[in-house]
Amino acid sequence: MKKQFLATIVGLNITAVAQAATPSMEEMWEMIQQQQGEIATLKEQLRSNDARIQETEVIAEATISAVEQISMAPSASSKTTFGGYGELHYNSLDRDDSASSKDQMDFHRFVMFTGHQFSDDIRFFSELEVEHSIAGEDQPGEVELEQAYIEWDFAGQHSAKAGLFLLPIGIINETHEPNTFYGTERNNVEKNIIPATWWEGGAAIHGEISPGLSYDFAAHSGLYLSSGDYKPRDGRQKVGKAKADDLAFTGRLKYTAIPGLEIAASVQMQQDVHQGEGDAIGGTLFETHVAWQRNDFQLRALYAAWDFDSAINNIMKGADEQTGFYIEPSYRISDKMGLFARYSEYDNLAGSATNTAVEQFDIGLNYWLHPNVVFKMDYQNQDTPTETGYDGINIGVGYSF
Amino acid sequence: MLSKLYRVTVVTAAAACFAITSLTSLSVSAKGVFQSGPDFYAEVFAPQQGESKVLWLTPEIRTQAAVIVDHPVRGLRIRYHQNTNKTAWILEEIGKEMPITIGVVVEDDVIQQVKILAYRESRGGEVRYPAYTAQYKGAALQEDYRLNQNIDGITGATLSMWAVNKAAALALYYHAVVTESSSTKSSLIKSSATNSPK
Numbered sequence: 001m002k003k004q005f006l007a008t009i010v011g012l013n014i015t016a017v018a019q020a021a022t023p024s025m026e027e028m029w030e031m032i033q034q035q036q037g038e039i040a041t042l043k044e045q046l047r048s049n050d051a052r053i054q055e056t057e058v059i060a061e062a063t064i065s066a067v068e069q070i071s072m073a074p075s076a077s078s079k080t081t082f083g084g085y086g087e088l089h090y091n092s093l094d095r096d097d098s099a100s101s102k103d104q105m106d107f108h109r110f111v112m113f114t115g116h117q118f119s120d121d122i123r124f125f126s127e128l129e130v131e132h133s134i135a136g137e138d139q140p141g142e143v144e145l146e147q148a149y150i151e152w153d154f155a156g157q158h159s160a161k162a163g164l165f166l167l168p169i170g171i172i173n174e175t176h177e178p179n180t181f182y183g184t185e186r187n188n189v190e191k192n193i194i195p196a197t198w199w200e201g202g203a204a205i206h207g208e209i210s211p212g213l214s215y216d217f218a219a220h221s222g223l224y225l226s227s228g229d230y231k232p233r234d235g236r237q238k239v240g241k242a243k244a245d246d247l248a249f250t251g252r253l254k255y256t257a258i259p260g261l262e263i264a265a266s267v268q269m270q271q272d273v274h275q276g277e278g279d280a281i282g283g284t285l286f287e288t289h290v291a292w293q294r295n296d297f298q299l300r301a302l303y304a305a306w307d308f309d310s311a312i313n314n315i316m317k318g319a320d321e322q323t324g325f326y327i328e329p330s331y332r333i334s335d336k337m338g339l340f341a342r343y344s345e346y347d348n349l350a351g352s353a354t355n356t357a358v359e360q361f362d363i364g365l366n367y368w369l370h371p372n373v374v375f376k377m378d379y380q381n382q383d384t385p386t387e388t389g390y391d392g393i394n395i396g397v398g399y400s401f
Numbered sequence: 402m403l404s405k406l407y408r409v410t411v412v413t414a415a416a417a418c419f420a421i422t423s424l425t426s427l428s429v430s431a432k433g434v435f436q437s438g439p440d441f442y443a444e445v446f447a448p449q450q451g452e453s454k455v456l457w458l459t460p461e462i463r464t465q466a467a468v469i470v471d472h473p474v475r476g477l478r479i480r481y482h483q484n485t486n487k488t489a490w491i492l493e494e495i496g497k498e499m500p501i502t503i504g505v506v507v508e509d510d511v512i513q514q515v516k517i518l519a520y521r522e523s524r525g526g527e528v529r530y531p532a533y534t535a536q537y538k539g540a541a542l543q544e545d546y547r548l549n550q551n552i553d554g555i556t557g558a559t560l561s562m563w564a565v566n567k568a569a570a571l572a573l574y575y576h577a578v579v580t581e582s583s584s585t586k587s588s589l590i591k592s593s594a595t596n597s598p599k
Contacts, residue, residue: 067477256555
């Protein structure tokens with residue numbers, strides 16, 4: 001009896017549970033409708049999110065592009081460039097005959113470059129220099145405008161310039177930032193024969209004849225040797241109210257097709273270095289050089305010779321021939337340091353029968369703190385026939401940017 | 402009289418020289434755009450195609466890139482093309498004053514090709530010669546993020562050479578980042594050889 005009662009209760013409970021767990025058809029339909037609604041809502045949300053993501057991507061792309069355009073577009077100020085270089089020298093030299101010595105500290109050159117790009121094809125470039133730190137009456141230095149010209153690329157591989165520019169002669173005349181050459185002081189051959197740094201006013205064209213073979217041609221103001229002068233260096237007028245009765249012409253061919261190798265030759269012709277005063281004296285300069293770099297080894301060699309009309313011998317006998325050469329091997333022993341040696345010889349009276357040549361041997365090192373910052377130290381031994389050569393050490397620091 | 406004749410002769414010669422060079426100016430171009438970006442990518446991956454991708458310059462990448470090129474890098478991203486383990490990059494570096502557009506192809510962490518796509522300065526354009534750019538082939542990055550090969554320079558074009566060196570090293574670094582080469586580190590060859598600007 002008791003068992004029958006229990007079974008009945010269990011059976012009722014199961015039925016009730018079963019009835020509660022299994023919804024009716026109506027309830028099922030209602031649930032399905034509800035779920036369909038939820039699915040539709042979710043789909044709509046998904047579509048909306050997709051659209052938002054796409055919109056966000058568009059906004060992000062537009063923002064990034066705008067930021068890039070603003071940050072990378074050349075500003076008006078970027079058309080105008082500024083740079084410079086400078087070098088401080090310390091010389092401790094004694095003359096061979098012990099008659100004098102040269103112990104001095106000199107901020108030899110402080111230079112500022114300013115350039116402006118007017119358009120893709122037209123630009124301006126200038127170089128203003130304070131030499132020996134202080135200029136003025138009875139002061140050792142000078143303020144000099146060494147370059148100021150307009151350059152126009154009139155064709156793909158040809159450009160023309162007009163103004164005041166460096167002449168295309170030698171190795172250091174056009175490229176003379178202190179971090180680009182060995183030795184505290186610039187070499188004496190280019191200084192005393194060419195004479196570097198040499199700039200004139202006029203017009204020039206530069207271009208490429210074929211890949212690796214370039215030319216330069218310039219018509220410009222020339223040297224002016226005033227009474228008693230015979231050295232080319234004394235004839236630089238520096239384009240300050242320069243006498244221009246007779247123009248000078250310079251041409252150069254340069255071969256650079258092989259990486260690491262430069263071979264060049266320049267010729268300058270001037271019909272009268274007296275610029276119409278007194279005897280007309282014509283002069284022709286021939287210069288050739290090679291610069292060869294292979295791995296850590298570099299060799300520079302240069303020869304320069306002036307051939308003046310013999311009338312110049314009336315001013316100084318032997319001045320009709322003025323020649324010089326140097327050879328400079330160097331070796332980069334590390335990323336930062338390079339060693340060099342240089343033998344040079346120049347003679348401003350090479351046309352005379354007597355020995356008047358100045359010989360100099362230099363040995364030293366460059367230490368590049370940064371590719372554009374260099375410390376230099378070298379020893380020089382200079383010999384002249386009259387025992388007036390200077391021997392000793394030179395120390396320098398230089399930079400360019 | 403002689404002086405006048407001399408001057409006329411020289412000026413005439415100069416004018417003739419000017420005229421001849423003007424007429425021959427279309428033969429080769431030292432300055433300008435030599436190849437477009439799309440043409441460069443097409444040539445690099447031919448006959449296949451590379452996939453256009455973007456490298457976002459995260460602070461970490463930006464910091465390292467600035468060390469390599471010695472100045473802050475501009476922009477937020479670098480676009481490049483990739484096909485498997487070969488990537489092609491078009492980068493700009495300033496030579497003296499104007500940017501040089503440099504294409505660099507890297508495969509398996511070494512440079513396969515460097516090509517100057519555009520040169521805008523009037524001097525130093527010798528870096529575009531194939532004889533010069535061929536020197537970069539096979540170069541990889543050292544641990545100090547410099548090229549492990551010496552590049553013989555061009556007198557008077559040192560700044561252009563430095564710019565190409567930097568772009569080549571930067572492309573190698575970016576390649577290592579995007580390929581995540583096992584090897585970002587192992588590709589940096591341990592070598593004492595250097596390739597600083599000389």
